[in-house]
Amino acid sequence: MAYNVFKPHWSRYLATNAPDPHKHKYIPHDNAIFSSPFGPFPPTPSDLNIHDLCFPPNKPLPEDYPLFINAVTQEVVTLHAFYARVCALSRVFRHDGPNPLGLGKSPLNDQDEGEILGLFSRNHMHYPMVAHACFRAELPFGGISPASTAYELWWVLRKMQITSIMCHESLLPVLQGAFKLGTGEGDNLPLKLILDSRKIVVLSDDARLDSVDGHRTIESLVREGERLPERPRKLMGGDRMAYLFQSSGTSGLPKAMMISHKNGYHSGMQTLITAVQGARHAGVEPLAPSITLGVIPMYHSYGMILWILRVNLLKNTNVMLPKWDLEVALKTIEKYKITHLPLVPPLVRQLAQSPLTEKYDLSSVIGAVSGAAYLPPDVAYQLAKKLPQGAAMPIPSGYGLSEAASIASPTAPGIFGLEPALPGSIGYLLPGMEGRVVDPDTLKDVPKGQKGELWARGPVVCPGYFKDPKATAEIFTEPGWLRTGDLVLRDELDRLHYLDRLKEMIKVKGLQVAATEVEDTLLDHPEGLVRDACVAGVDNGRGDGSLFVRAWVVLTAEGHKQGEVAVASKLVEWVQNRLSKHKWLTGGVEAVDAIPRTPSGKMLRREMRDQYHARLKAEGRAKL
Incomplete structure (x- = not known):
């Protein structure tokens, strides 16, 4: 069999039955299992090595x-x-x-x-x-x-x-x-x-x-x-183990995930398939030469795709920053005429809110994207306004896990007849992926429009955790279906909306509260009092397993001007006017200098919660 993936042309990333980006119309449906509008991956040899895909023998x-x-x-x-x-x-x-x-x-x-x-x-x-x-x-x-x-x-x-x-x-x-x-x-x-x-x-x-x-x-x-x-x-590859990732460690010490060659090279191809189809839809030559700013960690699944899994799959110069420095990054964009900015949410926020961006020429940037963690919609619009794409094309945020590097992403507007996936949505399933939304307690599929845990299936899904069959069994309740641990909603157009990590859901009197929903509400205060927010459940002191919702916020200049007490009062009132009673800030509001995050941008809610509980214990009192 002659494999298309070895041809030195962008058509290598299209399956023979790949949908036409103009003629094909994706039809949403109500079936429990739904698939990517981009269709399948091109066929590959069963024993393909990642290196041989990047550098065909x-x-x-x-x-x-x-x-x-x-x-x-x-x-x-x-x-x-x-x-x-x-x-x-x-x-x-x-x-x-x-x-x-x-x-x-x-x-x-x-x-x-x-x-x-x-x-x-x-x-x-x-x-x-x-x-x-x-x-x-x-x-x-x-x-x-x-x-x-x-x-x-x-x-x-x-x-x-x-x-x-x-x-x-x-x-x-x-x-x-x-x-x-x-x-x-x-x-x-x-x-x-x-x-x-x-x-x-x-x-x-x-x-x-x-x-x-x-x-x-x-x-x-x-x-x-x-x-x-x-x-x-x-060279041998395929289902053989290629590398191990460490989990983020936000819920206990890290585990090790096995990634096969098949997982790796499919992750590398996914964004190239979407880029080729997007270019065909726009009527331009696919995979034009690019210059990318390199700040995403290489040990992370996001960085692996960018700097390792796509080498020689397209003509791309990577201008690497050994460590993040906002002004050095801006100088680098101007000097090298950077075309692409792969970022994580903390960096998107810095660029969006820093006045330094006015000093440098960012006109070369064709597009910026965010990944690795949740990106608040307001920040997605703020940075887009500073780039040539403008606010009409807010920064898209892809979705994936270390266990499955890339699962969903916003698409080019209009491709396959799709409606835009605006900030707040993680978009449509990426090439070769299937999804389900499942009740995490009953393990039954939920109807469209209802919240549930996202389950994913496809070639990018890892075999499991290295030498940890118990942990592997927990994420694969059904063979082949990865339990992502993320609470999502599938809308009427088959777009996915990220709500929260299931393990970070706050249970208040038996009702679930998504921390990100409360955080977004705080960031949306009309007076612009908050530039970052962290919400977590804290002990209510009653011993009944229920929690109080508490917020830690980083104030803007306007917030500092009004003072912590006044801001806290306004935020409490704002949340009470916008959200259901069980989502109110019964645990209080605290102003802090910064919200701790992992290098990839994941918020360490547990760290904030544990520090708060330790402080209460040291003070010898409990909140009633």
């Missing part, structure tokens, strides 16, 4: 161009250099090659034991190269948050059963701190620390170094690999 590379640029140092890696370095490093990573690191054979899934390489680094120019070298060497890796403490790292290393690790030089003290915690023999977790301290490789900012603190550097391995001969071999 026996196909010449396209004309060279800058693939990654460090916005601070101006270092450049071209596409051809990237590929050559990937090939070199993969020769060193192969367990059946010269193998200078002494790496063992890797597991195919969580039923096996074997070599898994941890990637513990902030965003770095050469992180994607290491990831692709792993794909090419059939070496699964685990992406680990660079914000981890020694204890969090120790936990993740055990959950992922990391046997070797690439560590950025700045994070070596954290890694050493994790080693000091021991193997975990004294606790009940069956997965112990098995990382071999002799298999530490350092990612250094100084390419000249061969070693750091007695450990070999990635650059030294690339140099060694350049001297080794290439051994032609067919």
